[in-house]
Amino acid sequence: MTQRALIVGLGISGMSAAIALKRQGWTPVIIERAPERRRGGYFIGLRDEGKDAAEALGVLDIMEKRTPENIRFWDVRKDGSRRRIADLTRETDAPIAVLRGDIEEALWRGVEGRVEVRFGTVPQTIVTGNTQAQVTLRSDGGQETTEAYDLVIGADGVRSTVRRLVFGPDEAFFHSLGTMLCAFPLRRPVRGFKDGDGLMLADTRRTLTVFPLEGRPSTALFSYRTKNPTAASKKDPLTTLRQIFVDLDIDGIVSRVLEDLAATDDFLFDSVQMVKMPRWSKGRVLLLGDSAWCLTLYSGMGASVGMIGGLALGDSLKSCNGDVNAALQAFEAKLRPFVRKHQRFVVLRSQLFVPSTRLSLWGRRVLWQILLSSRKYLFPNKT
Ligand SMILES: Cc1cc2nc3c(=O)[nH]c(=O)nc-3n(C[C@H](O)[C@H](O)[C@H](O)COP(=O)(O)OP(=O)(O)OC[C@H]3O[C@@H](n4cnc5c(N)ncnc54)[C@H](O)[C@@H]3O)c2cc1C
Structure with missing residues (x-):
């Protein structure tokens, strides 16, 4: 039977993880709080690391690029x-200059029709064990369901609900830049x-x-x-x-x-908050993207590392032959030095x-x- 992952958040990190998991034979399900996919957003400068990650995810060529010729x-x-x-x-x-929505649009093309997406849905409670996590989901209509997943991924941004439900209050992990x-x-x-x-x-x-x-x-x-x-x-x-x-x-x-x-x-x-956590996973719940390590806009790396994170998760699952607990450790070992390096310069930047x-x-x-x-x-x- 294929393994099932619940991804909370249809942003850059969530969609990157969905594409990478799908490649490893998993069945991802994405839930998104908003009633529909968001578009537009703000300017993002996508650096080489992000371009490489977008290419590895198969979306660089289809991404709209907006650097003016006569800038x-x-x-x-x-x-x-x-x-x-x-x-x-x-x-x-x-x-390269893009809008956040341009990256999301490109990733969406890798997700649409291949991954189940439920809009207007949020997690209410999460109980994690060593082999599965039980999640109670609530939709905009007020219906509640409890479902079991082999992995729950909190890709729900800097003010993550998954982090609050499983790891603790925001204040424990926020480092304000003032x-x-x-x-x-x-x-x-x-x-x-x-x-x-x-x-x-x-x-x-x-x-x-x-x-x-x-x-x-x-x-x-x-x-x-x-x-x-x-x-x-x-x-x-x-x-x-x-x-x-x-x-x-x-x-x-x-x-x-x-x-x-x-x-x-x-x-x-x-307010601008860097997120620092001693561990990004607990049982079968993993945080990914801004929810786990928010590098803030000042790093110029948040979008890139969101995509890199999705890819790293897929690679870790592959190299650990489906041993999810080992893969979560491998993911952490792989990504933490990169994130730490960029967090070190955020205040200066x-x-x-x-x-x-x-x-x-x-x-x-x-x-x-x-x-x-x-x-x-x-x-x-x-x-
Ligand atoms: C002004 C600004 C400029 C930036 N400039 C750059 C730049 O130049 N280069 C760069 O690389 N990065 C930049 N960044 C950072 C980059 O935009 C972020 O790091 C990146 O978008 C984070 O993606 P994410 O998917 O982790 O989180 P988010 O983009 O926050 O996505 C989270 C998703 O989860 C959903 N969600 C939230 N809560 C719930 C819930 N309870 N249930 C279900 N769904 C939920 C949200 O609706 C959203 O769709 C900038 C950021 C800002 C604010």
Whole structure:
């Protein structure tokens, strides 16, 4: 009889795991809290590791790629002047620009029709033993069922229900970066900038970045530092951002971008939390992706490692000849050094997005300028 896995979450990690398990002869079932598949989302720079993983999952070629041909990035200063800086999609290892929804769309094509997907369904209780886990599921209509699975995978994001039900409260595993983010798609170009232009408006403890995309309006990312992220995430994003950026509204850029926030429901406003866990599995329950190790947006690796995680699980099951308990240990041994390496630099990388002092603001500017100069020197035709 084939082994059955319940995957909680139809995001990048959940779908990657489903494709990898299916290849190993398993029968995955995915449950998703939302009533339907989400689309769109925010800018993601997919690095080499992510491109390789997408290729191994068979989805790189079908993934929409949105790096503008004529991309240029500008550092907009408080006095209204702007300077050309290196663009985020042409760092040394050249990530490609995509929307989160582009990765999900590509993975969906590997899942649709091959894997059972139940929308509007969440786990209520999970009881795990050494060979199976019993899960009570609740659907939007209020029906409850209890089902047995050989493996339950919590791929339900940074605020994971599976983690809370099986491993403990969020606070035990959250490491706050003391920052907030608000990401959303813009409806129209930023006035005074051309197609393909991105911009950063940075001051100490607060930044606005606009990421240009080919064939789509740009996406905006506000990020700011706060002493109390928990309280901040309960506030209204629009009012809060208006207050925080009131004296940084250069040429009306911030006000216009915030008008687009007011007009959309497709936004993410949350505190930034890294997740650190001593173990990613307990009995027959495994956490995968942001639920297990959230590397945060500052790492630029979350989407990549979500796909890498799915593949690593498939490889571990294969190399352990179906011995699930051994495979969970092998998975951990394989992935932990990689995750640890990236977690180590998250706090430092957060300075690139939201500098905490005048010194780091200055250091960040110098770094972007150096990157631009080195590109001019290395790739004279591309700048
Ligand atoms: C603004 C921003 C920019 C980013 N930029 C980059 C980047 O440039 N490069 C990069 O590699 N990464 C980036 N990331 C990180 C990347 O987006 C995430 O690491 C990745 O999407 C995590 O995927 P996931 O599947 O683990 O979790 P999620 O995307 O959170 O998916 C979880 C899924 O589970 C569902 N779910 C939640 N709870 C339940 C429940 N109780 N029952 C059933 N379903 C549930 C959710 O609806 C969702 O579909 C960025 C993140 C943000 C926020």
